[in-house]
Amino acid sequence: MPEQRSALAAVYRPGRIGAPEGPAAVILSERLSRTLVQVCGWRDSFPQLCRGLEALLSCAIPGDGLRAVSHAGRSIFRVGPERLWVAGAADDDLLRTFVTQAPGEDAVVTEIGHSRTVVRVAGAQARTLLNRGLPVDLDHSVFPVDAFAQSVIHHIPVLVHRTGPEGEAVFDVYVTRDYAVSFWEWLTRVAQALGGQIREAE
Amino acid sequence: MLRIACPYCGERDQVEFTYGGDAASGFPALADADLDRWTDAVFIRDNPRGEHRELWQHQHGCRQWLYVVRDTVTHAIQSVVPARDASPAAGADGR
Incomplete structure (x- = not known):
């Protein structure tokens, strides 16, 4: 990067x-020293996407645009109904890997930290x-x-x-x-x- | 100054929103070439006294489009729902 x-x-x-x-x-x-990743999905498959993210990040995914969830140096924001921001340290290997992996058709993952x-x-x-x-x-x-x-x-x-x-x-x-x-x-x-x-x- | 209760972000100040026009007026089908109907749809607006159905975008918040029912006399907002959950024909409150 x-x-x-x-x-x-x-x-x-x-x-x-x-x-x-x-x-x-x-x-x-x-x-x-921060990185920011945006995860967007679609209405019908977003709950399933969130369940996958919960397993990956070992924490709950916020359900509203009022409170973030902070865990293990990351903060997760629900910035839209089917849009999340995940902020973490610049050397967060999990986030870096997450961005480079093919997300499939259920999500669009974009590194927007810059x-x-x-x-x-x-x-x-x-x-x-x-x-x-x-x-x-x-x-x-x-x-x-x-x-x-x-x-x-x-x-x-x-x-x-x-x-x-x-x-x-x-x-x-x-x-x-x-x-x-x-x-x-x-x-x-x-x-x-x-x-x-x-x-x-x- | 209006305060609009965004279904996603909570009650927020008007400066975060952009007015998107009359939600009750529809447009003719794209294949419809009737000039009067298009002129009416694009330029002619009612100016009701009382309940008005309108579109707002929470531009600086969640970016979502909202159907808002607002009283043009008192500015009291009766309902706010995501535009994707309400058909234009039914109106913001589903009626």
């Missing part, structure tokens, strides 16, 4: 933004930062760990996933590569007002 090149390479500058001292209210980092930029937003003000543009309530009571939402920020389509650990505000934002720089400009501009830190890409 070709080496992934960051869409943010020209604008990504680790360091403090906004307040130069004190604790960072938001911590931003790009997650480069078409998405993943930005992690963490810190005490992470929710405040995202809600400056995201029309989804991110309060823990209605958006707990593994909740996700496909929505729009600054007219840019995003998928926002609340990751662990429990009790902390950590969100992974999946942005289409074409809009990654625009999203990053919006994110860092709003983060400046709150005071934050940009960490080295993971």
Whole structure:
């Protein structure tokens, strides 16, 4: 698989933004070491496809577009009625094998990791930062760990996933590569007002 | 601002959706060359006061097309179902 090149390479500058001292209210980092696989099926055969995936990934397949299932370093999102995203580490051998294997006629499997930029937003003000543009309530009571939402920020389509650990505000934002720089400009501009830190890409 | 309860993603803000037009109006068969019928289907729309059946796409969410029954006076949404589960003739609520 070709080496992934960051869409943010020209604008990504680790360091403090906004307040130069004190604790960072938001911590931003790009997650480069991720892969993302899309699995699409057909209505009549999708339940059977899910059963096969459950056996392969050793976990349940989510039944709705509200909660992801995270297991063994992977997160599975039901992004449409018969469409799944499986996110995992870039060196996830199972996912890499899965993409290269012929899926048969019941599924279309596509590696789409290079078409998405993943930005992690963490810190005490992470929710405040995202809600400056995201029309989804991110309060823990209605958006707990593994909740996700496909929505729009600054007219840019995003998928926002609340990751662990429990009790902390950590969100992974999946942005289409074409809009990654625009999203990053919006994110860092709003983060400046709150005071934050940009960490080295993971 | 409307809030539409997507059957797949839950209640979401209008900015995630794109209006897809009147769901109650159909189109003539492709082999039908009658100009009046096509003009009527493409350009002429009712402007009802009250219940209106319409198509919306959850463009920034699950990308699914939905049949929505909305009151044009109050904006109250009466029902939302996946378009693939409701025939245009029957309407969004299956009636």
